[in-house]
Amino acid sequence: MKKLTLTVIALAAGLLAGTAIAQTAAQPPKAEPNMQKVLDAMAALKPKPIETLSPEEARKQPTPSDAVKKVLTDAGKSTAPEPGVTMKTQSIQGKDGSFPIHIFTPEGAGPFPVVVYFHGGGFVIADTKVYEASVRGLAKKAKAIVISADYRRAPEHKFPTQTEDAFAAYQWALANAKSINGDPMRVAVAGESAGGNLATVVSMMAMEKKIQMPVHQLLVYPVVNDDMNNESYKKNANAKPLNKAMMTWFFKHYGADPKSPHALPMKAASLKGLPPATVITAEIDPLMTEGKAYADRLKKEGVTVNYRHFTGVTHEFFGMDAVVPKAKEAQQFAADELTKAFAAKR
Numbered sequence: 001m002k003k004l005t006l007t008v009i010a011l012a013a014g015l016l017a018g019t020a021i022a023q024t025a026a027q028p029p030k031a032e033p034n035m036q037k038v039l040d041a042m043a044a045l046k047p048k049p050i051e052t053l054s055p056e057e058a059r060k061q062p063t064p065s066d067a068v069k070k071v072l073t074d075a076g077k078s079t080a081p082e083p084g085v086t087m088k089t090q091s092i093q094g095k096d097g098s099f100p101i102h103i104f105t106p107e108g109a110g111p112f113p114v115v116v117y118f119h120g121g122g123f124v125i126a127d128t129k130v131y132e133a134s135v136r137g138l139a140k141k142a143k144a145i146v147i148s149a150d151y152r153r154a155p156e157h158k159f160p161t162q163t164e165d166a167f168a169a170y171q172w173a174l175a176n177a178k179s180i181n182g183d184p185m186r187v188a189v190a191g192e193s194a195g196g197n198l199a200t201v202v203s204m205m206a207m208e209k210k211i212q213m214p215v216h217q218l219l220v221y222p223v224v225n226d227d228m229n230n231e232s233y234k235k236n237a238n239a240k241p242l243n244k245a246m247m248t249w250f251f252k253h254y255g256a257d258p259k260s261p262h263a264l265p266m267k268a269a270s271l272k273g274l275p276p277a278t279v280i281t282a283e284i285d286p287l288m289t290e291g292k293a294y295a296d297r298l299k300k301e302g303v304t305v306n307y308r309h310f311t312g313v314t315h316e317f318f319g320m321d322a323v324v325p326k327a328k329e330a331q332q333f334a335a336d337e338l339t340k341a342f343a344a345k346r
Contacts, residue, residue, distance in 0.1 A: 028239035032312030042067035113186035113342040120193030122250030134319035141335030159256035196222025216341035232288035276304040285315035
């Protein structure tokens with residue numbers, strides 16, 4: 001009986017240990033101190049869980065850029081954009097409707113290389129304003145005109161409206177670069193999260209339609225697959241500001257064909273022939289594993305890739321250069337890679 005009791009205790013201890021391991025595994029990695037300040041500021045703004053809201057409600061929630069502004073305000077610092085970049089807005093025509101683009105121009109004589117940029121937000125929320133720090137950072141650091149497209153969002157506009165708008169913005173850049181003091185032969189694409197998806201899909205579409213290819217694709221934690229059982233989805237299932245439940249919500253509202261490479265580029269039969277790429281991933285991000293896998297596959301299929309992974313930071317960190325040093329490092333890395341690509345096309 002004593003032996004049996006000891007066995008039961010041992011089994012119970014094993015089960016408890018297993019539970020503890022499972023609970024530990026569900027906790028995302030620890031954020032570095034500057035990143036944690038932003039997460040604390042975000043929590044103080046009391047956002048509601050996106051996955052519990054309608055798209056209209058979700059678009060009204062505090063954003064990571066609001067959290068950055070709170071950190072700056074709490075430290076007595078200015079939240080005004082850094083000088084050195086001007087912006088103008090205009091409307092362009094998509095396949096079946098119009099949408100705005102925002103043209104960010106650095107100081108200098110030009111003609112400048114051009115980056116067509118697509119913001120994140122799961123194809124459903126956010127806009128250029130939310131991602132303006134990223135756009136201004138790239139314009140200034142890469143000394144390039146950055147055209148940020150406010151493509152029409154789901155679910156009001158069904159897939160593939162988003163990819164068609166993104167491609168229309170790229171075509172507009174090729175046709176109109178000279179009129180905005182840009183160089184039409186040096187046009188790259190870039191994006192974060194859902195925008196990273198659109199940047200690489202635009203590259204695919206240019207190749208398929210046999211038009212001028214982007215000279216480079218900058219993909220910052222891109223959405224390229226729908227495997228929610230991979231390592232980073234498990235590790236960051238409950239991460240902030242992006243988690244597994246939110247990604248499920250985004251995919252539901254996007255409503256894209258999960259078999260289409262224009263929805264999920266990892267589903268493409270081949271990636272051969274796509275432009276050289278810079279791929280950036282963050283440790284505290286469900287999208288980390290697929291971003292690394294996409295970089296590896298591009299490289300395996302003959303595409304030149306420069307990959308950089310940043311530890312201790314979360315999804316959305318790239319635009320936080322005002323308060324997170326690793327964001328400044330990531331932006332400079334991205335800008336340097338764009339500059340090299342542009343120089344090669346002079």
